[in-house]
Amino acid sequence: MSLDTAEARTERAERAGGRAYLSLFKALGRGWIRDRSQIFFTILLPLMFMVLLASVFGSGDTAASRIVAVGDVAVLEGADEGEFTVTEAADLDAALAMLREGDADAAVVQDGSTVRIYPSGTSSTSGAIAEGRLSALVDDVNVEVLSAAAPGEPVLATEVEEADGGALQPIQYLAPGILAWGVAISGVFGAAGTIVDWKRDKLLRRLRLTPASVRTFLGAKVSVNLVVALGQTAVFLTVAALGFGLRLSAWTWFAAPLVLLGTLAFLAIGVVIGGIAQTSPAAAGLSNLVTMPMAFVSGAFYPLALSPQWVQWISYASPMRYLNEALQSVVVYGEPPSAVLPQIGFLAAFAAVVAFVSWKTFKFDEL
Amino acid sequence: MDAAIEVADLRKTYRGRGTGEVRAVDGVSFRVERGEFFGILGPNGAGKTTTLEIVEGLRKPDSGTVRLLGLSPWPHSPELTGRLGVQLQASAFFEFLTAREQIETFAQLYGASKARAAEMLELVGLTEHANVRCEKLSGGQQQRLSIACALVGDPELVFLDEPTAALDPQARRNLWDLMRSINAEGRTVVLTTHYMEEAEALCDRVAIMDAGKIRAVDSPAGFVRSLDAPTKVTVAAGQLSGERVQALAAGEPWTADEAAVVFETRDPRKLLTELASDGALDGLAVRTANLEDVFLHVTGREWRA
Incomplete structure (x- = not known):
């Protein structure tokens, strides 16, 4: 190796300019x-x-709500299995403990004609969904009873469609x-x-x-x-x-x-x-x-x-x-x-x- | 022809938080001729690297002028940088590239061929490691690759900033040979180092730097000569009687302990001949003054590399 001439060096520097970026x-x-x-x-x-x-x-709103029934809850008998998974607890305290630990979305007690709902505070969204579903279930039962008592009366019904074509x-x-x-x-x-x-x-x-x-x-x-x-x-x-x-x-x-x-x-x-x-x-x-x-x-x-x-x-x-x-x-x-x-x-x-x-x-x- | 380097009255002050002002470079001037092997020697923190960075054009001085091959290093010009080769203290490599890819990239920046890149790898003995990633190379191999990258553009002027720092003695000697050959090809080499023996072994001239100033510039031999220090001759104790030691010293200073007798003489030839005829050569050591003594003399301080 040896030292280049000045011309060779200049020429090389020119070549280098274009290739440097690449x-x-x-x-x-x-x-x-x-x-x-x-x-x-x-x-x-x-x-x-x-x-x-x-x-x-994606999953939260489609899964079945986990319900803890305390004692005999007659209203749950007509429940759709796709909407509710029901477990039973011995008393209200045990059911509330399950809610606190996130093992259930709502607890239900039926006392004669009163259905008492305890939605989960731990996971409030699924608690609210469970509450809504239970209320709807109670309404369904009431509509059935009322329709049977007054067969000729028209009854309003709702149907839920996904907006925006489900997009x-x-x-x-x-x-x-x-x-x-x-x-x-x-x-x-x-x-x-x-x-x-x-x-x-x-x-x-x-x-x-x-x-x-x-x-x-x-x-x-x-x-x-x-x-x-x-x-x-x-x-x-x-x-x-x-x-x-x-x-x-x-x-x-x-x-x-x-x-x-x-x-x-x-x-x-x-x-x-x-x-x-x-x-x-x-x-x-x-x-x-x-x-x-x-x-x-x-x-x-x-x-x-x-x-x-x-x-x-x-x-x-x-x-x-x-x-x-x-x-x-x-x-x-x-x-x-x-x-x-x-x-x-x-x-x-x-x-x-x-x-x-x-x-x-x-x-x-x-x- | 212009000098390789002309530096006049460089000054650079840093204002650090809490540390006050540090005069890193305090009125530095020197001149390096073409083809010279020039060393800047000084302890850590003496201002060597800052001086070099200003000379290379990486930093702007507060005042003073620099000419490299007759050109100013500031602002950046391809005409000048194409003629320089630089090795920095940190081994500046592209991450995750092999030794070959590394030097080929640098070759392209300088407009040099792949053949030239391969030749440089061979020169620094890394052909076998061409396909090893840079981060896997040893410290010495990284330094050699770094020097190969500095040489790939066929530079006229080469800057080496403490190239042998943190290397083992064998790797250091190998690099010395490489640096000598670079200089022997006609390239001007500027080396900073805090190793005395390195400056002594390689440099034509050495600038001794301390606390931001150049204290003296001379050839290593010239420094030692001007120091005019006596030669220290040591032999093992017990070979010479007290009177004989007195007689051999001939009025010059000497010391003795249980292990050794040390003469400080201006006429080592005569003393050594007499010691030989006495048969008193066990444990013989002859030490002439070296740059370490020069540093002590020039700065008034003990060497602390």
């Missing part, structure tokens, strides 16, 4: 694929949440929310973790001393994250559609630009966290501190419309809310992109402001 993209992408923890956080964790939440929200199965509102959350954690954790790694291993510092510019390197890094977000979205929506019956609208492809925009916003948040944190555990902790509450106030796990008013107010400041809403609109409701322009505008503004702040406050000397 080679950096390749090196960073390879590193990402080989990092199993990344695969877990971006692909498997959101899928696990979908399985968990779909079974929690809003839990998966329909859960999938966009969990996807938005998945995009958020891979963006925030990814950027924060990377910056803390750079503080430790000085890779960025080393690269600043090559002919490649910092801009090329950061561009390659962001590109890897964007490609990851697209892959994550594709895998997630495919599994949700094939495995959980999510119905995808014709506008589903528009999830791609939404997810890219969201990723930029979350990367910017991650850069701020990475600037503050000095160690990997600190970066992970701070990232959790930001993404977990954000998920709960953004309707990612639970419909915003059912959340308390103050949660809805806070949600206006969260980029995850807008990503979630926009994804829901185009993927589930099949609305055209023009319908989600406000959400796009907010996400873009949020990304720009946070990126600007992180750029201005970042201590490059630490890298």
